[in-house]
Amino acid sequence: MDTQEVSAIQRRRSSKASRILSFQINTSNSQFPNLEILPKMSTKKEIAEKRIKQLHLTPGTIFMNRWSIEGMIGSGGYGQIFLAMDTKKNEVRAVKIEPKMRMEMITKRMIMEMDVMLKMQGKQHVPLVYSSGYNNEFNFIVMQLLSENTGDIRKRSPAGRLSKETVGRIVYQTVNALKDIHEMGYVHRDVKPANICFGCHQQNRHILYLLDFGLLRRFKTDAGIRKPSRPNAGFKGTERYVSVRVHEKLEQTPWDDLFSVMYSAYELVVGEVPWRHLEDVEEIHAVKKLMNELNNNGEMFKDSASVLIDFHKMLVELDPNVDPPYEKLMNCAKVMYQPKELNDLYDWDEGFKLTLSDEKD
Numbered sequence: 343m344d345t346q347e348v349s350a351i352q353r354r355r356s357s358k359a360s361r362i363l364s365f366q367i368n369t370s371n372s373q374f375p376n377l378e379i380l381p382k383m384s385t386k387k388e389i390a391e392k393r394i395k396q397l398h399l400t401p402g403t404i405f406m407n408r409w410s411i412e413g414m415i416g417s418g419g420y421g422q423i424f425l426a427m428d429t430k431k432n433e434v435r436a437v438k439i440e441p442k443m444r445m446e447m448i449t450k451r452m453i454m455e456m457d458v459m460l461k462m463q464g465k466q467h468v469p470l471v472y473s474s475g476y477n478n479e480f481n482f483i484v485m486q487l488l489s490e491n492t493g494d495i496r497k498r499s500p501a502g503r504l505s506k507e508t509v510g511r512i513v514y515q516t517v518n519a520l521k522d523i524h525e526m527g528y529v530h531r532d533v534k535p536a537n538i539c540f541g542c543h544q545q546n547r548h549i550l551y552l553l554d555f556g557l558l559r560r561f562k563t564d565a566g567i568r569k570p571s572r573p574n575a576g577f578k579g580t581e582r583y584v585s586v587r588v589h590e591k592l593e594q595t596p597w598d599d600l601f602s603v604m605y606s607a608y609e610l611v612v613g614e615v616p617w618r619h620l621e622d623v624e625e626i627h628a629v630k631k632l633m634n635e636l637n638n639n640g641e642m643f644k645d646s647a648s649v650l651i652d653f654h655k656m657l658v659e660l661d662p663n664v665d666p667p668y669e670k671l672m673n674c675a676k677v678m679y680q681p682k683e684l685n686d687l688y689d690w691d692e693g694f695k696l697t698l699s700d701e702k703d
């Protein structure tokens with residue numbers, strides 16, 4: 343990318359985001375952020391639409407005397423995520439904030455998230471944490487800034503879906519990310535496209551990062567023994583992406599995270615899951631059970647979904663209480679993304695041309 347191209351991209355981006363990042367753009371080194379997939383800062387209208395009554399931090403605030411808050415880039419049921427500038431190092435960061443009190447109760451979700459993220463530092467698919475802690479009002483984590491999440495990238499792709507070459511590599515890397523988490527004795531319990539991002543710098547733009555460690559739970563003891571299952575483990579996760587076992591309130595195991603990978607991949611490669619328009623949770627459960635009937639699910643695995651047949655079959659045939667064969671699952675994803683390599687261009691690097699050419703056929 344030369345200086346002219348960078349300027350053109352900058353002009354297309356919101357002027358504020360470009361201003362924030364312009365200090366870093368130096369085409370003579372390969373460190374500059376990938377502007378095309380940086381997370382967008384929410385406009386006032388989007389914030390209102392998300393019914394967020396109040397921003398926890400307003401742009402212009404210098405949080406903890408160090409991080410200059412530029413705007414909100416994401417929010418979930420618990421936290422808000424801000425684009426911030428580290429005023430000491432002159433580098434961009436993401437700051438995740440959660441109020442310490444919620445409905446007069448002390449919130450612990452982010453305390454646990456910090457703890458797990460710190461334990462996992464050094465794992466390839468876990469974002470770098472620069473600082474974490476709390477002040478009088480908030481728990482916070484200052485972490486590596488990542489790209490727009492893959493759910494939002496899919497939504498803005500012209501065909502509303504991603505190519506099998508890109509989704510295969512997302513599956514491969516997500517299974518690898520989960521392998522690390524599971525090997526440390528945790529299940530993630532909220533795998534979904536909104537929690538999957540890529541790096542936004544030249545050197546990590548094809549590395550996938552898994553986000554949101556707030557729902558993790560230990561399924562193995564420190565000695566590596568599976569913990570006894572609770573008779574009713576409750577429903578934890580996001581309705582659209584949880585496995586049939588989670589609908590049945592069974593204790594989650596790595597198997598359930600892998601099913602969430604499968605449903606996420608289905609949505610990314612097809613554009614939607616078969617239960618996208620269903621509101622009744624029992625109906626969603628019923629369709630997911632039907633999908634698992636290997637002799638009866640042909641309708642759900644035709645056209646662009648057909649690339650997931652083998653991966654899905656492999657999962658259905660696994661025992662949820664036995665450690666999954668990660669390498670076999672990753673090899674299955676490899677078949678999906680060939681002839682590409684992990685470090686070749688992804689859909690967003692090449693103007694989504696693979697899905698656009700599919701549409702024309």
Ligand SMILES: Nc1ncnc2c1ncn2[C@@H]1O[C@H](COP(=O)(O)OP(=O)(O)OP(=O)(O)O)[C@@H](O)[C@H]1O
Pocket residue numbers: 381415416417418419420421422423436438469485486487488489490491532536537539553554555556
């Ligand atoms: N480090 C980051 N860099 C860029 N964007 C991020 C980062 N962390 C989070 N986001 C964005 O913010 C969104 C919400 O983040 P996250 O899932 O961590 O919040 P949450 O409050 O825990 O959400 P939920 O209620 O779904 O559990 C993500 O989907 C992603 O788009």
